[in-house]
Amino acid sequence: MEKPYVLGLDMGGTNSVLGVVDARGHVLARTSVKTQAYPRIEDYIDALWMEADKVVTPLGGWDQVRGIGAGVPNGNYYTGRIEQAMNLPWPSVPFAQMMSQRFNLPCTITNDANAAAMGEMTYGVARGMKNFIMITLGTGVGSGIVIDGKVVYGHDGFAGELGHIIADRSANARPCNCGRKGCLEAYCSANGVARTAKEIVSTTTQPTLLRNVDMDHITSKDVFDAAEQGDDVAKKIFDFTGTMLGQCMADFIAFSAPEAIVLFGGLTKSGHWIKDPIVKAMNENVLSLWKDKVQVLFSDLKESDAAVLGASALAWE
Amino acid sequence: MEKPYVLGLDMGGTNSVLGVVDARGHVLARTSVKTQAYPRIEDYIDALWMEADKVVTPLGGWDQVRGIGAGVPNGNYYTGRIEQAMNLPWPSVPFAQMMSQRFNLPCTITNDANAAAMGEMTYGVARGMKNFIMITLGTGVGSGIVIDGKVVYGHDGFAGELGHIIADRSANARPCNCGRKGCLEAYCSANGVARTAKEIVSTTTQPTLLRNVDMDHITSKDVFDAAEQGDDVAKKIFDFTGTMLGQCMADFIAFSAPEAIVLFGGLTKSGHWIKDPIVKAMNENVLSLWKDKVQVLFSDLKESDAAVLGASALAWE
Numbered sequence: 001m002e003k004p005y006v007l008g009l010d011m012g013g014t015n016s017v018l019g020v021v022d023a024r025g026h027v028l029a030r031t032s033v034k035t036q037a038y039p040r041i042e043d044y045i046d047a048l049w050m051e052a053d054k055v056v057t058p059l060g061g062w063d064q065v066r067g068i069g070a071g072v073p074n075g076n077y078y079t080g081r082i083e084q085a086m087n088l089p090w091p092s093v094p095f096a097q098m099m100s101q102r103f104n105l106p107c108t109i110t111n112d113a114n115a116a117a118m119g120e121m122t123y124g125v126a127r128g129m130k131n132f133i134m135i136t137l138g139t140g141v142g143s144g145i146v147i148d149g150k151v152v153y154g155h156d157g158f159a160g161e162l163g164h165i166i167a168d169r170s171a172n173a174r175p176c177n178c179g180r181k182g183c184l185e186a187y188c189s190a191n192g193v194a195r196t197a198k199e200i201v202s203t204t205t206q207p208t209l210l211r212n213v214d215m216d217h218i219t220s221k222d223v224f225d226a227a228e229q230g231d232d233v234a235k236k237i238f239d240f241t242g243t244m245l246g247q248c249m250a251d252f253i254a255f256s257a258p259e260a261i262v263l264f265g266g267l268t269k270s271g272h273w274i275k276d277p278i279v280k281a282m283n284e285n286v287l288s289l290w291k292d293k294v295q296v297l298f299s300d301l302k303e304s305d306a307a308v309l310g311a312s313a314l315a316w317e
Numbered sequence: 318m319e320k321p322y323v324l325g326l327d328m329g330g331t332n333s334v335l336g337v338v339d340a341r342g343h344v345l346a347r348t349s350v351k352t353q354a355y356p357r358i359e360d361y362i363d364a365l366w367m368e369a370d371k372v373v374t375p376l377g378g379w380d381q382v383r384g385i386g387a388g389v390p391n392g393n394y395y396t397g398r399i400e401q402a403m404n405l406p407w408p409s410v411p412f413a414q415m416m417s418q419r420f421n422l423p424c425t426i427t428n429d430a431n432a433a434a435m436g437e438m439t440y441g442v443a444r445g446m447k448n449f450i451m452i453t454l455g456t457g458v459g460s461g462i463v464i465d466g467k468v469v470y471g472h473d474g475f476a477g478e479l480g481h482i483i484a485d486r487s488a489n490a491r492p493c494n495c496g497r498k499g500c501l502e503a504y505c506s507a508n509g510v511a512r513t514a515k516e517i518v519s520t521t522t523q524p525t526l527l528r529n530v531d532m533d534h535i536t537s538k539d540v541f542d543a544a545e546q547g548d549d550v551a552k553k554i555f556d557f558t559g560t561m562l563g564q565c566m567a568d569f570i571a572f573s574a575p576e577a578i579v580l581f582g583g584l585t586k587s588g589h590w591i592k593d594p595i596v597k598a599m600n601e602n603v604l605s606l607w608k609d610k611v612q613v614l615f616s617d618l619k620e621s622d623a624a625v626l627g628a629s630a631l632a633w634e
Contacts, residue, residue, distance in 0.1 A: 130472070152573055155448040155576040157574070159574035161604055162572065164604045166568060166602065170486075254477075254479060255479065255482075255569075256469055258472055259472040288496065
């Protein structure tokens with residue numbers, strides 16, 4: 001009985017999750033290793049292989065496995081290299097080649113957000129779409145751009161850094177982790193939302209449930225809980241965040257005229273509280289020919305599966 | 318003797334230029350009609366055919382002609398239609414289909430800036446490049462984006478409106494012809510440069526040769542002439558314009574990671590006066606991974622040929 005599988009690897013700064021995925025997008029088995037536990041890349045790959053072997057064997061063995069797709073911080077699709085990934089123990093290594101040798105399987109890598117875009121196109125809300133933009137709202141803000149059914153890699157493999165589009169060019173724009181100022185990521189990442197919450201709560205005299213929250217660890221979940229209870233300050237935080245994102249999305253549309261923009265990540269769990277201001281700002285700011293024409297979709301893939309599925313989609317290519 | 322030709326049509330709001338182009342990009346003959354002289358699209362196309370016949374016949378006749386490519390305001394590559402082109406006597410018509418019927422030849426259309434990108438890729442400074450962005454600086458600011466060797470049309474055929482990216486989100490951003498505020502076009506079009514000149518000249522007490530120029534008809538050529546004579550105010554105008562453009566180009570790079578950005582149009586005749594501030598602002602504002610890595614090129618196609626060549630390149634596809 002022939003049931004081809006692929007392996008999807010979601011490498012994070014802390015955990016690396018490896019899943020066995022079938023052609024219909026079911027994650028049949030999963031396992032993981034601690035990314036930071038292996039100062040040598042060879043040991044990390046050995047550990048991955050041993051964990052994979054434990055789950056592949058009961059599923060019919062390595063003969064069934066067609067390839068490996070990996071979503072990797074700063075992973076370069078063209079070169080197969082991890083390039084200057086500061087959160088990893090091995091910032092620059094020829095990862096795809098090393099994986100391929102150890103596993104004796106073809107291995108394709110890309111960055112996390114491009115993998116997410118592949119996942120949405122193959123198994124998620126962007127199924128059947130040829131032109132869409134994926135934006136991942138997490139610790140950082142990432143993006144994967146799909147044009148004519150293909151992820152855009154650009155001249156060097158690093159296209160789609162929409163988290164570092166300048167959202168605010170004013171003198172008091174926020175500093176970003178990239179060393180510049182005013183990047184979208186400084187406003188719409190988890191940390192950006194926390195910063196907005198602190199700023200708004202500390203400068204308003206309005207009563208708000210958020211004064212009961214530890215401001216050093218506030219998350220969009222806390223803001224969501226307050227908004228659900230009718231808290232106006234919480235709504236203001238979502239309005240500000242959604243407006244920043246929606247304004248930038250209007251510019252993204254002028255670039256590639258997508259059918260939809262797909263959002264993924266913690267912030268999307270705040271549902272309409274964040275979606276309404278995003279859609280409003282996008283349509284108020286977009287060139288009239290696209291007004292009310294571009295869908296804003298929230299990913300419906302299970303968060304625990306999405307990254308593995310996205311990575312695995314690369315392996316089927 | 319077989320010498321295949323194509324026709325390239327550059328339709329402007331005032332003039333429509335039709336050229337006969339060979340496979341090596343030589344414009345063998347050209348003719349034109351007045352766009353506004355034909356209230357009925359059928360009459361315009363008849364006039365074009367009659368003019369074309371006069372130049373095609375001496376070159377060997379219609380048997381040699383393989384097709385027609387047209388660069389048309391608001392021309393849609395997918396539908397072949399002109400859509401809401403406010404400067405034309407016939408704002409919405411199925412142009413490609415009508416041309417094809419009258420000429421008995423395949424006809425492909427796109428907008429002016431996409432045609433310019435095709436021209437640069439086929440005959441100009443972008444020969445051999447697979448990933449670049451074309452920006453046309455004229456009455457408006459247009460753009461054509463090339464990814465993996467193909468012009469990006471997006472979901473609806475209207476991708477690449479980079480003239481309408483918001484360059485200034487501040488409260489006193491300039492109104493744009495599109496009805497919004499702060500668009501790149503409001504700063505880097507011919508009119509945008511004239512407006513910058515007026516603003517800077519009227520608010521400075523510095524001596525400047527530009528006080529001798531009729532401010533209602535000032536062009537980048539006037540500013541160039543002054544800069545060449547060491548005029549500091551003229552240099553300031555180029556610095557402001559180039560900085561606005563370079564900042565936006567830094568964002569465009571984060572989108573598609575191009576090998577080069579190619580600029581075309583009147584403003585580029587100001588040479589290093591405009592190029593230096595563009596390159597400086599681009600590299601100061603771009604994410605560090607692209608710093609000093611993306612070429613800024615000025616088109617070297619003859620202005621009179623470029624649009625016709627670009628349009629003709631479509632016909633060879």
